[in-house]
Amino acid sequence: MGPEIAPEGIDASTVSPARMYDYLLGGTHNFKVDQAAADYVLRFAPELRDLALENRKCLRRFVNFATSSGIRQFLDIGSGLPTAQNVHQIAQQALPDARTAYVDSDYTTLLHASALLSDDPNTVFVKADATRPRDILDHPDIQQLLNFDEPIAVLMIALLHFVPNGANPRTIVAEIMNATPKGSMLAITHATSDDIDPALNEFIKQMYTNSPAPLIMRSGQEIENIFGALPIAEGKLVDIGRWGVSEGETAELGRMRALFGYAIKD
Incomplete structure (x- = not known):
């Protein structure tokens, strides 16, 4: 079998976290290296696939929650590759005029998303780095689509654990949210080192050492600190499989955990 043929500008020989995540979700926009x-990783941490799937379900529940609260605008930073039932699809089921701006730094994502979203005037995709918030906020496509005088739901789903401490994720969050008005929401999911097996934690760290985006497993307290002055709704972070579901439907993810929290700007 010959080498994989990748679209121009995409290196099919280098692992992409976005494409790995797409593969875990059952997507098709990935290569053999991913x-x-x-x-x-799944050989040592089979829970990773369940974690990815539950993370996606948590995102969908939050979008439904936001639209039920009257939010009509979404800024999805670190969106990853488009998959079925993405943010704009969920939002528009409830509010047909809902607007969604996707942001990701991965060029693969840009190519796929641009093709899939080209016919939707209420949706845009922007290639930008989350560590440079002004590039996002000042981007003409985002400025044209979103009204920063009306509430916006900012989504940072499975994003900030790829942002190193040196890039100061708390400052990134503050700069983005300072640009939004009262009533806006922030939702974060983040892999946590709390209650994780030390050997597994070390394995994951080593696995991502040579990745373009190393994984930073933070404690619950460190994740809370990322919210800065924004009070976490419901008073605490919760496991992604436990938020927004009835008690009998909660998901247990074994040795791996990710936490979810959201805030409403007052």
Whole structure:
């Protein structure tokens, strides 16, 4: 079998966290190198696939919650590759005029998203780095689509654990949210080192050492600190499989955990 043919500008020989995540979700926008990397991790941490799936479900529940609260605008930073039932699709089911701006730094994501979203005037995709908030906020496509005088739901789902401490995720969050008006929401999911097996934690760290985006496993307290002055709704972070579901439907993720929290700007 010959080498994989990738679209121009995409390196099919280098692992992409976005494409690995797409593979874990059952997507098709990934290459053998991404599949091999994900399969290697799954050998030692089979819970990773369940974690990815539950993270996606949590995102969908939050979008439904936001639209039920009257939010009509979404800024999804670190959106990853488009998959079925993405943010704009969920939002528009409840509010047909809902507007969604997707942001990701991965060029693969840009190519796929631009093709899939080209026919939707209420949706845009922007290639930008989350560590440079002004590039996001000042981007003409985002400025044209979103009204920063009306509430916006800012989504940072499975994003900030790829942002190193040196880039100061708390400052990134503050700069983005300072640009939004009262009534806006912030939702974060983040992998946590709390209650994780030390050997597994070390394995994951080593696995991502040579990745373009190393994974930073933070404690619950460190994740809370990222919210800064924004009070976390419901008073605490919760496991992603436990938020927004009835008690009998909560998901247990074994040795791996990710936390969810949201805030409403007052």
